[in-house]
Amino acid sequence: MDESFLEESEELDEKMSQSSQNIKRAIETVRTVREECRKTTTIIGDLNGKFKTSNACST
Amino acid sequence: MASSKLPTPVQHNLLQKLTEGFENNNKLTQTLIEEIVESEADFASVKTELHILRDNVKSLSEIIREGSGAASIITKIALLEQRLSVIDKWVEKQEEKEKENTEFKSVIDVGLVTIKTHLEEIKKHLEEIGERHDQEDKENQELVFEKKKTKISTTAERHNAIMKIVTAVAIAVVGLISGGSLASFCGQNSAKQKDKIVIVQPQVSASVSITK
Numbered sequence: 319m320d321e322s323f324l325e326e327s328e329e330l331d332e333k334m335s336q337s338s339q340n341i342k343r344a345i346e347t348v349r350t351v352r353e354e355c356r357k358t359t360t361i362i363g364d365l366n367g368k369f370k371t372s373n374a375c376s377t
Numbered sequence: 378m379a380s381s382k383l384p385t386p387v388q389h390n391l392l393q394k395l396t397e398g399f400e401n402n403n404k405l406t407q408t409l410i411e412e413i414v415e416s417e418a419d420f421a422s423v424k425t426e427l428h429i430l431r432d433n434v435k436s437l438s439e440i441i442r443e444g445s446g447a448a449s450i451i452t453k454i455a456l457l458e459q460r461l462s463v464i465d466k467w468v469e470k471q472e473e474k475e476k477e478n479t480e481f482k483s484v485i486d487v488g489l490v491t492i493k494t495h496l497e498e499i500k501k502h503l504e505e506i507g508e509r510h511d512q513e514d515k516e517n518q519e520l521v522f523e524k525k526k527t528k529i530s531t532t533a534e535r536h537n538a539i540m541k542i543v544t545a546v547a548i549a550v551v552g553l554i555s556g557g558s559l560a561s562f563c564g565q566n567s568a569k570q571k572d573k574i575v576i577v578q579p580q581v582s583a584s585v586s587i588t589k
Binding site: 323324327330331334335337338341342344345348349351352355356358359362363365366369 | 387388391392394395398399401402405406408409412413415416419420422423426427429430433437
């Protein structure tokens with residue numbers, strides 16, 4: 319009974335460790351996506367600003 | 378019942394580790410959720426900017442396709458292309474004309490050189506002819522002068538001869554009248570030369586030849 323409990327506990331610990339690593343990778347991925355999202359926002363914002371300037375010049 | 382049993386120290390230690398692991402995972406999951414929630418704001422910003430970009434592209438497309446109150450950009454580009462083709466043709470024509478002009482100019486240059494050479498030859502000829510005419514004029518003037526001189530001398534000689542004849546006749550008449558025989562005088566001289574009259578007087582004698 320004790321041995322089986324020990325084995326299950328080790329297995330659970332292993333899975334928990336894997337889960338923890340997966341979550342960390344997910345967090346990193348989300349942070350990377352957010353960073354790229356911010357960069358994209360900046361680029362599109364600049365482009366829209368140029369459109370505004372162009373419209374102001376044309377009018 | 379097994380649940381009524383207290384865990385051994387080893388089991389307790391393991392359960393404590395598992396509990397810590399769960400707590401750690403819980404914290405990480407919380408962090409992930411927070412990151413995902415925060416990323417929603419970033420995605421919303423991108424979405425907003427993309428909407429603005431879509432509107433801008435739409436208005437730009439309208440300007441390009443339909444124009445905003447004036448001719449569309451496509452129409453303007455088509456007109457510009459037509460004008461550009463006309464300008465290209467004009468430039469090609471000008472280049473051809475320039476080429477023809479260059480060839481014509483080279484031909485004219487050659488012709489001008491030839492004409493210049495001919496003109497120089499004509500000038501030489503004219504100078505030679507002028508010199509010849511001057512020489513001939515000079516010779517003619519000298520000839521005329523000689524003729525006039527000859528004529529004048531001939532006339533003078535004639536005058537002298539006539540005067541001599543008249544003088545001789547007058548002397549003869551005066552001599553005959555004064556004492557000589559006119560008839561014998563005439564008879565003696567008529568037998569001699571027709572164009573030569575010899576008058577023999579005691580004091581005067583004259584010989585005159587008249588050329589016809």
